[in-house]
Amino acid sequence: MKGKKKVEFVIYGLHPALFCSEVDNYFICPICYFVASDPVSCKTCEQIYCEGCIDRYSKIKENKCRVCKFDLEITPLRKFPRKVYESFFLYCPNFNYGCRFEGGIKEIHEHKSVCDFKKLNCANPLCAHNFLSKDRPIPDADVCSIQCLETFQLSELLGKTGRVEISKFFWKCLQNHREHYEETIEKEFLDITSGKNTAKTEMEGELKELEDYFEDVKWHIHLGKYVNEAWTCCQEKKDAIGCSLLQRP
Structure with missing residues (x-):
């Protein structure tokens, strides 16, 4: 017996709680039941959908409207619904992660792509770590560490380049790690030695104070x-x- 095909459920819509005022049900996507994101409509009944939701639904289920049941033909929103939709004012979807940006729906869509509080998944296929955009250690790279960046780059090379190129990349990684560890060890050694000198100076000062005190007591x-x-x-x-x-x- 063949197993059922696993379908990943993705929500493209915007949660109604993000909006500063109540949103009419006309703008609720009947697939994710959130306020439609990048809204499009059925040409027959003008039902509004998230563009991502209806695209995914038509590929997985059927290319029919969920409301009128006719063959689905997608069209952009008409002028008036579009104008009402663009008048909505809401918070950034990353509000729960610390973002306090507020703006119109157009501004929110522009802000989402550059939001510092956007949750990212590490690009390394072997890592399941999640982190915020502002916390990523390497700019312009969706990875949580140098090791994950190298693993991701190596996975991209496999099957696309020859053994020599992969060997060169691996050798370069080893050299970079060696230099990094040498710098780290040298820095720690300097911190320890400077700390000893500081402690020695402080101890000598305390001993001098005690000697002066004993001399006075004497x-x-x-x-x-x-x-x-x-x-x-x-x-x-x-x-x-x-x-x-x-x-x-």
């Missing part, structure tokens, strides 16, 4: 000694404080 506290059956100290010295001749009890 001239204020005098243990004294017995002299001719009497306990005496350094009462004759000018630097002594509070010293006096004490008789032994």
Whole structure:
């Protein structure tokens, strides 16, 4: 028994919650049940669809309108519906990821392609990591790391170039990693050594402060000694404080 063909469900429409005011049901796509994105209409009944939704539906299911059931012929929106549609004001679809851009529907479509909060999938076929556009480490590359970039580039080369070109690319990757690790190790070594010098300087300063403190204490506290059956100290010295001749009890 053959297994059923797996169909990936993709939503092309815009969530109604993104709009600053309520949207009439006329603009709801009957496939994804969201506000139509890049809207087109059925020539027969003028039902509005997302361009992406109806294109995918006609290829997977049937090339018929879901409402009037006639053969589907797609046309652009008429002037008045188009004008109403373009008057909508909404938030960026990446609002939940931190974007606070607001604008008309035309502006939103232009903004989406350059939004820093757009969620991206790593281009490396072996990586399942997702990240925001603003967080990608390599500009203009939809990868999450240098390793993923190299893996993606290698996967693009396989089957398109000869063994020599692949070997050259692999050798270049190894050289780049070697240089990177050498720079990292050298930097860490400099940080450690400079940190030791700093710690040594700080310790020497603390020791000097302690020596000065002990020297000061030494001239204020005098243990004294017995002299001719009497306990005496350094009462004759000018630097002594509070010293006096004490008789032994």
